[in-house]
Amino acid sequence: MGKTKQQKKALTALNYDLFRLADRCPPAPATIYTKIQQHVQRQQATVPMEAIKLSRTELPDVNRLHHMFDVYNWTYYKGKLPKVSIEFSNRMTSAGSYLPERKLIRIGRKYHEIFPDEIGDTLKHEMIHILHLKHNADFRAEAQRVGASLKAKSHPSLRKPPRYVYVCRSCGRQYPRQRRLRMASCGCCTPGREFDPRFKLKLLKSARRTTC
Numbered sequence: 001m002g003k004t005k006q007q008k009k010a011l012t013a014l015n016y017d018l019f020r021l022a023d024r025c026p027p028a029p030a031t032i033y034t035k036i037q038q039h040v041q042r043q044q045a046t047v048p049m050e051a052i053k054l055s056r057t058e059l060p061d062v063n064r065l066h067h068m069f070d071v072y073n074w075t076y077y078k079g080k081l082p083k084v085s086i087e088f089s090n091r092m093t094s095a096g097s098y099l100p101e102r103k104l105i106r107i108g109r110k111y112h113e114i115f116p117d118e119i120g121d122t123l124k125h126e127m128i129h130i131l132h133l134k135h136n137a138d139f140r141a142e143a144q145r146v147g148a149s150l151k152a153k154s155h156p157s158l159r160k161p162p163r164y165v166y167v168c169r170s171c172g173r174q175y176p177r178q179r180r181l182r183m184a185s186c187g188c189c190t191p192g193r194e195f196d197p198r199f200k201l202k203l204l205k206s207a208r209r210t211t212c
């Protein structure tokens with residue numbers, strides 16, 4: 001009803017993509033899980049554009065992100081990926097992160113205000129981190145399978161210049177930091193993990209905090 005040719009084409013492509021996994025598998029015996037999966041797939045068929053494609057100006061809310069999580073979970077993991085929390089971070093300059101100890105996916109608001117179309121890709125990338133913490137070979141294989149970015153993304157314009165620069169007076173190594181270091185010694189010169197006053201870092205440069 002009232003769909004443009006372009007939208008119809010996009011829908012066909014999207015449906016093909018969403019159902020590809022199920023098409024390849026032989027039909028499973030009907031269980032409560034296949035019922036749920038069928039229900040989700042029916043939902044996908046009716047609202048795929050809303051679920052995946054978002055308008056340029058508006059970011060999805062957290063409920064929508066959870067819905068996208070469910071769609072990807074059923075599409076690529078048969079719904080077996082454990083449920084995690086999802087939240088937006090207003091401070092983060094990277095696209096996303098996964099905190100395993102809190103079972104939490106963080107989505108960078110600033111990044112996606114510039115690249116709203118990438119939010120699905122970011123979510124898929126962070127979902128893979130639930131299974132594979134590091135960007136190792138297993139991670140890369142999964143990223144290829146589900147069609148997600150291999151690398152954590154960050155936009156250069158979002159990277160802040162360091163507020164403080166510390167230097168080791170022994171080896172000359174510099175440590176740019178956003179936060180003030182209190183009791184820190186050079187990681188290269190200090191033996192062991194303990195603070196060593198002989199290699200205490202010296203503040204070289206300090207930028208005044210600006211508010212905007």
Ligand SMILES: [Zn+2]
Nearest residue numbers: 125129151152
């Ligand atoms: Zn990553």
Ligand SMILES: [Zn+2]
Nearest residue numbers: 168171186189
């Ligand atoms: Zn040093």
